[in-house]
Amino acid sequence: MPAVATDMTTHIKTYVGLMSGTSMDGIDAALVSFVQGALTLHALRTLPYPPDLRARLERLSQNQGTPDEIGEVDHQLGHLFGEAASQVIESSGIPLTDIVAIGSHGQTVRHQPKGISRFSMQLGDPNMIAERTGITTIADFRRRDMAAGGEGAPLVPAFHRAFFGSLTEDRCIINIGGIANITWLPHKDPEQASGFDTGPGNALMDAWCHDQTGRHFDEEGRWASKGQVDEALLADMLTDGYFTAPVPKSTGKEKFNLSWIRTMLARHPGTSAVDVQRTLLELSAQTIAQQLPTASEGKLYICGGGVNNLALMDTLAAACPQYDIESTQALGLDPQWVEAAAFAWLAKQTVEASSGNLPKVTGARGKRILGALYQP
Numbered sequence: 001m002p003a004v005a006t007d008m009t010t011h012i013k014t015y016v017g018l019m020s021g022t023s024m025d026g027i028d029a030a031l032v033s034f035v036q037g038a039l040t041l042h043a044l045r046t047l048p049y050p051p052d053l054r055a056r057l058e059r060l061s062q063n064q065g066t067p068d069e070i071g072e073v074d075h076q077l078g079h080l081f082g083e084a085a086s087q088v089i090e091s092s093g094i095p096l097t098d099i100v101a102i103g104s105h106g107q108t109v110r111h112q113p114k115g116i117s118r119f120s121m122q123l124g125d126p127n128m129i130a131e132r133t134g135i136t137t138i139a140d141f142r143r144r145d146m147a148a149g150g151e152g153a154p155l156v157p158a159f160h161r162a163f164f165g166s167l168t169e170d171r172c173i174i175n176i177g178g179i180a181n182i183t184w185l186p187h188k189d190p191e192q193a194s195g196f197d198t199g200p201g202n203a204l205m206d207a208w209c210h211d212q213t214g215r216h217f218d219e220e221g222r223w224a225s226k227g228q229v230d231e232a233l234l235a236d237m238l239t240d241g242y243f244t245a246p247v248p249k250s251t252g253k254e255k256f257n258l259s260w261i262r263t264m265l266a267r268h269p270g271t272s273a274v275d276v277q278r279t280l281l282e283l284s285a286q287t288i289a290q291q292l293p294t295a296s297e298g299k300l301y302i303c304g305g306g307v308n309n310l311a312l313m314d315t316l317a318a319a320c321p322q323y324d325i326e327s328t329q330a331l332g333l334d335p336q337w338v339e340a341a342a343f344a345w346l347a348k349q350t351v352e353a354s355s356g357n358l359p360k361v362t363g364a365r366g367k368r369i370l371g372a373l374y375q376p
């Protein structure tokens, strides 16, 4: 007589992705499964950073802070990343035994991908995540790629290629976080996928909005919409060498920050605060549009928090009329959760001893298995 299964539940193997980007707004946690190439989001959680931590992170990103501060923030973030993982796991009701691994990006506080002493520093002690959850944790995803000569960034293009590529249409995925990055996915040859950071996404708008109004971001871009583009200021901003630099390239808040804005404004005194905000919005849209591949057709799919800035979306659409624009929701993945899902997938790649980088994107000598593994 055949054995009768008492538990009819299909045990699906899942992964947790933990992400906090250059906006330094908080941790996005996603519990994800990948069954036969199909991605499912099972549970989602966002843990905003407390204001004092955010202020410390901002200072560290401007190279202000002692070794003590770096250590303390690493510890505090390790606690919070562990908490975010625990919360998303608990809310899912999925047993711990069905969670293979946690992929934690950590919080970048400095990213210097060029020069002889190249480094990228992510804080959020992974030991604490493994200890808290009892689940294998993978972290430190960027530095193996850097050791292989790459920039360690951006890493999400490999995920975009795996889940958003098409055999019938050329696609460009635009992730608008603090920094914006694009991934070009030509339909004829997936191996030719490319990508890089275009420069500011929300980072400059957020920095100016916070400085002038105390609010961390401009809701839907409404404040910016009340201003006018200062064409001379915009033209000056567009001369920054980053925008025409060759790939590979990646950047962060150590470059595009309030000081960068102030340096520009010193040459354009008298521009009103609201016009500065509108000009920064235009800068983000123009620099993304200018660096898109010169294809005559194709589709743009947007993800990241910038999708909520409606004025930015309108301006971007106007700046690249040759493209249809949608969010990644049209490809079945909520734009808010693409990056967290990417780090769940990167953890899976590491566990399966598969590579996670695209050398054409990061400039690394070859494909590499990324990340360090922290046992449960």
Ligand SMILES: Nc1ncnc2c1ncn2[C@@H]1O[C@H](COP(=O)(O)OP(=O)(O)O)[C@@H](O)[C@H]1O
Binding pocket: 020, 021, 022, 023, 024, 025, 026, 176, 177, 178, 179, 202, 203, 206, 216, 217, 218, 219, 220, 221, 303, 304, 305, 306, 308, 309, 310, 339
């Ligand atoms: N309702 C909104 N209106 C305008 N901008 C928003 C809104 N919601 C989020 N954002 C922008 O998105 C950013 C967060 O996006 P996110 O994808 O988390 O970036 P990162 O990966 O850099 O953390 C915020 O800092 C803000 O600039």
Ligand SMILES: [Mg+2]
Binding pocket: 019, 020, 021, 023, 024, 025, 026, 028
């Ligand atoms: Mg964020």
